[in-house]
Amino acid sequence: MPSQMSALLIGEITHARKEWKDCGSIANLKEYPLGSREDFILKCRNGDFNGVYVIYRSNDSNKITGNFNEELIDELPESLKFICHNGAGYDNINVAACSRRGISVANTPIAVNDATADVALFLILAALRRIAPPFQAVRQGKWRGGPNFQLGHDPRNKVLGILGMGGIGQAVAARAKAFGMKIQYHNRRPLPLREENGAKYVNFEELLKTSDVLSLNLSLNPSTKHIISKPQFDIMKDGVIVINTARGPLIDEAALVEALNVGKVWSAGLDVYEDEPSIHPGLMENENVVLLPHIGTATFETQRDMELLVLENLKEAIQSNRLKTQVPEQKQ
Structure with missing residues (x-):
């Protein structure tokens, strides 16, 4: 486990901003709220995210980075061990490629x-x-x-x-x-x-x-x-x-x-x-x-519960080197 633990937020946190900031007591918090896939990959290559141990992937982050496919996963920092995704569905993450890199993935069942x-x-x-x-x-x-x-x-x-x-x-x-x-x-x-x-x-x-x-x-x-x-x-x-x-x-x-x-x-x-x-x-x-325009989880209560569950996974990753809701493919 790296001595300077860092957590990277891609996108925004809307309903649990305070709780995200509170995680600063256990990790160095970094944010990538806006940008593009090309810029994100360039920053990975330039070492901007070196030392990042866990990524919080927000609900709308796909608009920023695109899919976490094999190409992008290969560019992620060597220090990365966990991806905490905000969403029950995670078809935009190549879990097999993550597993090959030794990266564990969490999603947000139950909350949704x-x-x-x-x-x-x-x-x-x-x-x-x-x-x-x-x-x-x-x-x-x-x-x-x-x-x-x-x-x-x-x-x-x-x-x-x-x-x-x-x-x-x-x-x-x-x-x-x-x-x-x-x-x-x-x-x-x-x-x-x-x-x-x-x-x-x-x-x-x-x-x-x-x-x-x-x-x-x-x-x-x-x-x-x-x-x-x-x-x-x-x-x-x-x-x-x-x-x-x-x-x-x-x-x-x-x-x-x-x-x-x-x-x-x-x-x-x-x-x-x-x-x-x-x-x-x-x-x-x-x-x-x-x-309906994909509004299944579009309530204040559920959106906050999802963000809080992602943060629970993030804290578990940093403090205990495990995830609360790891995706099933990696638990088999």
Whole structure:
């Protein structure tokens, strides 16, 4: 462990600034609030960040440095041992490259569960009721949307299939259960019985074939990109509802648009997109799709909790040479 321990903040801290400054009692604090990928790499090469032991990677830092891919990771200072990322998703960090360099990575699960699950349930209910047309119509002076108004569906007794039953998936299940939905899920492996809370474990194909509503709550990685595409839509129930609050590239958007256009998918609720902030024109034009601009964790409370969890990881790294919420790939 270096004698002059340094921590580098990339981007900004908005809700836990005082707590970041307090970390000055255990580390030399450095900041890189603005810049570019080229400038950041140049500073790495020039030794500006020599001695940095841990990086705090803020929620919006990707706009500054771009992805922490193998190219960038190879430029990081030799002293670096930990990256503490603010976000539950970390697909913009090449974890394998970090592991090869002996760098441990943390993310922010748990802190995001409730807010993301709230948005997922909002989208489930909105998609079931096909809420977008009457929501827009009332502001245009068209009561209920005029003669094209359509009835929606109740959540009660609908089968909610959750793909990815981690913390967020379990929080979605608990909320949906209160609305009378029947919960089934698919994971890499079944949960312990005590954690299922009445949910039924099924294989991937059965999940697709038997769910009335499908909620995506899994991580994005090379094996899960386009995990939902045309072959998967083809075996789903006619009139299925698809919800995504995880990562956009989990769904092949062109295939989703086609499934919506032919009525295979009755409606969809999306908070994330394959090429955000760009959204597929076919989704924008389809009034049966409920669209949100990636606001799953956009609450004051959750944003502060996320920042505080990153700081907990940072302090654990400096004081104990470990992380509180290390990413699963490095714990296996």
